[in-house]
Amino acid sequence: MNLISNFNQHLDALTALRRDLHAHPELCFQEQRTSDLVAAKLTEWGIPIHRGLGGTGVVGIIQSGSSSRAIGLRADMDALPMQEANTFAHASTEPGKMHACGHDGHTTMLLAAAQHLAQQRDFDGTVYLIFQPAEEGGGGAREMIKDGLFERFPMEAVFGLHNWPGMKFGEFAASPGPVMASSNEFKITLHGKGGHAAMPHNAIDPVPVACQLVQSFQTIVSRQVKPIDAAVVSVTMIHTGEATNVIPNHCELQGTVRTFSIDVLDMIEARMRLMTEHICAASGLQADFEFSRNYPPTINSVAEAEFCRQVMAGIVGKDHVVAQEPTMGAEDFSYMLLEKPGCYAFIANGDGDHRSIGHGGGPCMLHNPSYDFNDHLLPLGATYWVRLVEHWLAIRF
Structure with missing residues (x-):
């Protein structure tokens, strides 16, 4: 893998951040602690922020060079209303609430990329970091759009990334057309x-x-x-x-x-x-x-999906970039793809062997009380976000 070395060097810190988020899950439109943490981190790294879109949403802005071009990267922040079966040290401290879909990992990967992009600024244009509330049934993407997301932060395209259990660690998946159902x-x-x-x-x-x-x-x-x-x-x-x-x-x-x-x-x-x-x-x-x-259905744009596949291949090799098998699960990133071209991709979460001692007896599947995000993905996902930005904002139309 062609990972950005800085992420591996700081894996312990990233893991601690992800596990802190896991231990303090918040349900849709209640992500106050999470959004406060995101806002504090972005501010610490000198990234201007805007808060309040969709209630608890946070948008960070990183600018470099003189280009007017812009790209949007989105991570979801909310947890699910379910009881966690895991008993390891970072298990949920909130009864009846659990990060059983990996949004804690999604938020951490985008935060890691944000810090690197703010420090290096090896691109020409603007990156909008979209930390979205209420994906799990609340339609937080729709609410952020209603609050003027794309008018206030004009971007050419928007991209999302979700961990996918059962796929072999080290693989990505991206495909054009419908990938998740309405x-x-x-x-x-x-x-x-x-x-x-x-x-x-x-x-x-x-x-x-x-x-x-x-x-x-x-x-x-x-x-x-x-x-x-x-x-x-x-x-x-x-x-x-x-x-x-x-x-x-x-x-x-x-x-x-x-x-x-x-x-x-x-x-x-x-x-x-x-x-x-x-x-x-x-x-x-x-x-x-x-x-x-x-x-609505999540439908990837043809050009943007192929662009993502090329970026992924540069990180893990083309043999590890697989076709994205459509799923009847739903995703409110679909609202963003109704407004802008883009791609919603998968990053493999593995088969569950990464889980700490004390995990529940069930499978490591999404929305399962024994699920846990694979922390080894943090450098890989963060590298993907950075390379996506660098390649996108290096293109000249």
Whole structure:
């Protein structure tokens, strides 16, 4: 690997910083301690900052030379509302809160790169360091954009990086096109007429209608979505009933829809709504249909994805830059890619062997209570950010 030696020399300090963040997780829009730490570090290194975008967001600005060109680098800061199973020294000190997705590592990698860029300034232009709150369901990227992120800090392109367990340590992945799905939720409330379970003819039972809807929704993916277009429709909750001998008045279905394109999403929502209306009408029920669009699909720009792959190859060799397998997980960096060209890439987190004694018995997978970020990635990820900046702001269009 062609790592910047300074990062390896300071690995102990970077590890201590990352583990401090891990031990003090904060949920979406509550990242006050984390943003204070980020702001203090950037200020210590002479980097001007702006605070308050998206609530607890921090943007640092590093300028060098005379070029008007600019690039944006983004790291997420928030944790998840889950109990950590690990018992090692840097385990969460906050009950019910955990850095189970590696945002502590993402923040540390970008901070390390920021310090190096501020000291060396071996580029011509401006780097915007975007420390974003509330990726885990809060839409912090959307809120920063609403607060004027791209108007106040005009950049040509924006880039993100996420650790990926299961990939072999030392690998990167970046690909053009969709790499993460849209995230959407639905809630359907069926209004029937309750009655005695022994006399169903006197009632309008919402339960079999709910079952019919669950089965019908599966035909949307299997028979109405083109086979080459990926989509998921999952009913994950059904709530109804209070007694075994009572037909309930109401039944509620909830779940998620994931797609890689807005066109497919539009079609699925329309078909679900139509099926709900007609199946319920045929059975004499009324229905409330709610469909919430959360995160759009994360779609990498072609040129920017190829640019990232070239930078990665210069660090780890082209044989260790792999195709990015799309995932049905969602990511609110997608909002930034709706506004600017860019690339959301993966950096391998390994198979979990890096974890300290005292980790939980579960796998080292994202959103698992036994997860921990691989600190050996810190020099690698920081090197990637620095080289990305140096190559991008050396290009002459």
